[in-house]
Amino acid sequence: MKYTLLLFSIFFITLANSQNSVLSFREKLLLKSNINTQSESFSIQNDEQSVLVNANNTYRLEVAANYKFLGLKVGFSPSSQNSNFKSKFVNYQLNIFIKQWIQSIEYRKVQGFYQENNALLLAQFPKLKTTSWMGTTSYVLNDNFSLKHLTHLNEWQRETAGSFVPTLKYGFNRLSNIIDNQKVAENSFDISIAPAYYYTWAFKEHWFISSSIAPAIGVRFTTEKRDDVSYTKNTFVTRALDLTLQFGYTSETISAGASFNFDSNAVNKKLTQSVVTDKSYASLYFGYRFTAPSFLKRTAKSIEDRLNL
Numbered sequence: 001m002k003y004t005l006l007l008f009s010i011f012f013i014t015l016a017n018s019q020n021s022v023l024s025f026r027e028k029l030l031l032k033s034n035i036n037t038q039s040e041s042f043s044i045q046n047d048e049q050s051v052l053v054n055a056n057n058t059y060r061l062e063v064a065a066n067y068k069f070l071g072l073k074v075g076f077s078p079s080s081q082n083s084n085f086k087s088k089f090v091n092y093q094l095n096i097f098i099k100q101w102i103q104s105i106e107y108r109k110v111q112g113f114y115q116e117n118n119a120l121l122l123a124q125f126p127k128l129k130t131t132s133w134m135g136t137t138s139y140v141l142n143d144n145f146s147l148k149h150l151t152h153l154n155e156w157q158r159e160t161a162g163s164f165v166p167t168l169k170y171g172f173n174r175l176s177n178i179i180d181n182q183k184v185a186e187n188s189f190d191i192s193i194a195p196a197y198y199y200t201w202a203f204k205e206h207w208f209i210s211s212s213i214a215p216a217i218g219v220r221f222t223t224e225k226r227d228d229v230s231y232t233k234n235t236f237v238t239r240a241l242d243l244t245l246q247f248g249y250t251s252e253t254i255s256a257g258a259s260f261n262f263d264s265n266a267v268n269k270k271l272t273q274s275v276v277t278d279k280s281y282a283s284l285y286f287g288y289r290f291t292a293p294s295f296l297k298r299t300a301k302s303i304e305d306r307l308n309l
Helices: 002-018 294-307
Strands: 022-024 028-036 041-046 049-055 060-067 070-076 088-098 101-115 125-139 155-157 161-179 182-203 207-226 231-250 254-270 273-291
Touching (some): 060 088
Antiparallel strands (some): 022 155, 028 060, 028 273, 049 101, 070 088, 088 101, 101 125, 125 161, 161 182, 182 207, 207 231
């Protein structure tokens, strides 16, 4: 009996202390800037040989704004100044926050690639272009854990906590190139499930360290077309593993920090063969919160009332 009472006491104490573990900033307008070293890369299969190609970018810049249930992000990447070969990159992302749900829709376009570690082939793929429309749907199982604190800065997790975050990823990607004056395109549709787990250590009131692991498995359906309308259809199994380590500072006005990411993606081309792409990158971010202008408050309230958010 005494152990039962002890367990109930611990439960209610933990519950009472965790009721204010997440502070929401949805009534504040957040502006965020981010710089990272992430680059676009993938493998090209040719006669059963794999060629790894990269976009010629040394860093990526992103700016974002979040208010209440909506977030917008724009990203671009200047080409490397150490080469005459240029790559073009742009992406736009819409984020929707509804309670424990986070819905993201993203458009991304990259053109101009070169073969890795081979300066003689910098102009080998100037017409190679990839265009993507992607979506992710995530749900945070633990109410006392804040994914928005880590990814969108519109909440503040003040107590140590972790959570599973089941995530469904889906998207359409078009890869196109000009080969021997003939346009070649590969269209692919991907869908995968990632049972991610996040854990955040909060300490000294304003500081935190967070880590996450997100294995994923899915299916890719591809169709390859040429100018003469001939095409080939294939279905592949995809596997991925994302690891993240993040640390930072959060207050009621500002958020700042850094994160380190490792992404591994594999596609089973055959039962005995896989194409694996591994990459790591670092990111620095800064966010500032302030009172939203009156016209934005009125617009957001009108949308909330109509949609009953």
